[in-house]
Amino acid sequence: MEEIDYHSIGKIHPLALANSANQRDINRIPIRIKIATGTYILQRIEAAYNQNNVDPTCKLCDQAEESLSHFLLCCRALDQFRTPILKNIIRKCSELPALQHSNIQLDILQLIINPFHYACSAESENDISYRIEPLCRQLIYKLHNKRYEILSKMDLISSRRKMNFKVS
């Protein structure tokens, strides 16, 4: 089995590569990288680093801490956007011979964060690049946009309330 050296000089990690010159695909890369490197800011992370007692509870559903797994896999407020893409990812994985070895236990969270974790050869890296990673990017970008959209609406409502409060 060939070792993949992601650190070789001059080689860009496949997570950061555009699969096409399509602007839509290129736009998805920065968010994708943040998810992969653990620098995407969610309530739990904000709560851990902020001095001002930030509540780690997910603002979208108010049901649990907003961790990466909550955001990517569990948050009910994002279910309808997540489910179709997630199903697609799971189906594609079941079609890839490289991911079918009995000794590979697929962790769906790990898969979304970095599917190249499961690349065991140059060929499987290529398969993941073209068949799995685009779906992971699509999922992450969709969830990111919907989360942002919902939070912006909430901010708007709460700032209107504050304004009304000042007036009355």
Ligand SMILES: [Zn+2]
């Ligand atoms: Zn939630």
